[in-house]
Amino acid sequence: MLNLWRKSFGQRAEMQAARFHLSVIRGTGQSGTCRSRFRTTALHTPSDTEVAIKVAAAAACALGRISVRPAATFGTLALAPGPPAVDSSSGVGSTTVVAAAAAAAAAATAAPLPLPGPPGVLVAYYADHWRVPLPPGHRFPMEKYAATHGSLEADPSLEGLVQLRAGPPVSMEDVTLVHEKAYVERFRCNRMTEPEMRNVGFPWSEQLVGRTFASCGGTVAAMHVVMQQGEGIAGNIAGGTHHAFRDRGEGFCIFNDIAVAANVAMRDYGLDSILVVDLDVHQGNGTADIFGKDPRVTTFDMFGDRNYPWKTRRTNTYDIPLPDDMGDEDYLGLLRSWLPRLLRDHRPQLIIFQAGVDALKGDSFGRLGLSRSGLLARNNLVYGTALEAGIPLVITMGGGYTRPMDASVSCHTDVYRTAAYRLSAWARARQKLQQR
Numbered sequence: 001m002l003n004l005w006r007k008s009f010g011q012r013a014e015m016q017a018a019r020f021h022l023s024v025i026r027g028t029g030q031s032g033t034c035r036s037r038f039r040t041t042a043l044h045t046p047s048d049t050e051v052a053i054k055v056a057a058a059a060a061c062a063l064g065r066i067s068v069r070p071a072a073t074f075g076t077l078a079l080a081p082g083p084p085a086v087d088s089s090s091g092v093g094s095t096t097v098v099a100a101a102a103a104a105a106a107a108a109t110a111a112p113l114p115l116p117g118p119p120g121v122l123v124a125y126y127a128d129h130w131r132v133p134l135p136p137g138h139r140f141p142m143e144k145y146a147a148t149h150g151s152l153e154a155d156p157s158l159e160g161l162v163q164l165r166a167g168p169p170v171s172m173e174d175v176t177l178v179h180e181k182a183y184v185e186r187f188r189c190n191r192m193t194e195p196e197m198r199n200v201g202f203p204w205s206e207q208l209v210g211r212t213f214a215s216c217g218g219t220v221a222a223m224h225v226v227m228q229q230g231e232g233i234a235g236n237i238a239g240g241t242h243h244a245f246r247d248r249g250e251g252f253c254i255f256n257d258i259a260v261a262a263n264v265a266m267r268d269y270g271l272d273s274i275l276v277v278d279l280d281v282h283q284g285n286g287t288a289d290i291f292g293k294d295p296r297v298t299t300f301d302m303f304g305d306r307n308y309p310w311k312t313r314r315t316n317t318y319d320i321p322l323p324d325d326m327g328d329e330d331y332l333g334l335l336r337s338w339l340p341r342l343l344r345d346h347r348p349q350l351i352i353f354q355a356g357v358d359a360l361k362g363d364s365f366g367r368l369g370l371s372r373s374g375l376l377a378r379n380n381l382v383y384g385t386a387l388e389a390g391i392p393l394v395i396t397m398g399g400g401y402t403r404p405m406d407a408s409v410s411c412h413t414d415v416y417r418t419a420a421y422r423l424s425a426w427a428r429a430r431q432k433l434q435q436r
């Protein structure tokens with residue numbers, strides 16, 4: 001039955017050249033195991049949707065008790081156990097199951113997957129449509145997000161190379177793949193204790209909640225963009241909040257967008273090898289902790305050994321602690337030697353880049369000594385590696401704390417500008433090759 005179903009759905013999908021992700025998850029009573037994944041494009045007509053519903057229903061019956069989850073809905077629909085009432089000639093399941101699947105598909109239209117970008121154009125999300133009030137003299141440069149966004153927008157050399165989009169709020173279903181629901185709710189409803197908020201480092205406000213959801217949602221959306229394209233780069237001019245743990249925030253980080261996006265990618269696209277390249281000057285302790293026991297996610301982290309975190313440091317798959325004042329040459333030599341090895345040993349299907357620029361010499365929270373051009377070379381190394389290997393890459397912003405903030409903002413802007421240049425050159429080169 002399943003083979004027949006797969007075959008007919010596949011053919012239909014090919015004919016439609018559609019983009020629709022349908023995950024069928026076997027309901028084992030424990031956490032769902034991805035049993036099968038079907039990828040096609042969007043369902044353009046009601047009859048396409050109907051086909052998908054019928055296919056899902058047929059699968060439901062064939063597998064017994066399962067959850068059918070059209071990826072676009074971000075809503076899981078649990079189907080009750082029942083006798084497999086499948087008409088194998090038509091592949092249509094029982095009416096009840098069809099009706100339940102129809103309800104899930106109806107919800108799909110409410111939360112569509114983000115559209116992929118035009119070929120060779122960098123899609124970048126931003127979260128600075130939420131302005132977070134901080135007390136005067138607060139040490140976190142919240143304005144750097146809008147400043148980076150603004151300088152990308154104002155750069156005439158980027159005309160037609162970047163598409164900026166407002167980060168959508170992450171859904172509760174996605175964020176709770178990583179974070180404890182009680183923690184998310186406590187934060188959302190301003191019920192966190194004073195010590196909890198002190199650990200985070202921000203005073204609570206509604207804007208902070210809005211921004212935090214949008215920042216995490218931007219990374220998830222960027223992940224969807226590159227996964228649908230199957231290659232290329234997309235970014236979030238926010239996020240990289242790698243100090244957030246499952247049940248608590250720390251160091252200006254509330255939700256771990258990297259971990260959430262990786263988990264959504266594993267759930268929706270069935271990935272089993274994701275590489276996190278964390279080049280922020282601080283160790284990504286939250287990400288390391290979250291993926292400590294998950295063999296599907298490799299975390300590679302180069303950080304200043306004498307930098308925060310000290311007490312809450314965790315073990316990454318690869319920890320590369322660096323001495324104070326390390327300069328461009330040594331740093332780039334290390335990165336250059338590691339990247340090919342990581343690709344060879346782990347064959348990642350997605351790379352998430354924490355592109356913090358606080359390794360810049362003079363950063364007020366960092367202790368390394370990279371120059372702006374060293375960071376630029378760093379970005380190029382990461383982008384070149386991903387593009388040449390055909391691995392989708394998501395950029396998250398991370399730290400950057402020079403005072404005044406201009407030097408950090410220039411380096412943050414470089415991160416996205418370089419990505420846009422590289423992506424467009426790569427797309428043009430490929431087009432030329434195809435025309436030959």
Ligand SMILES: [Zn+2]
Pocket residue numbers: 280281282356358398399400
């Ligand atoms: Zn940092």
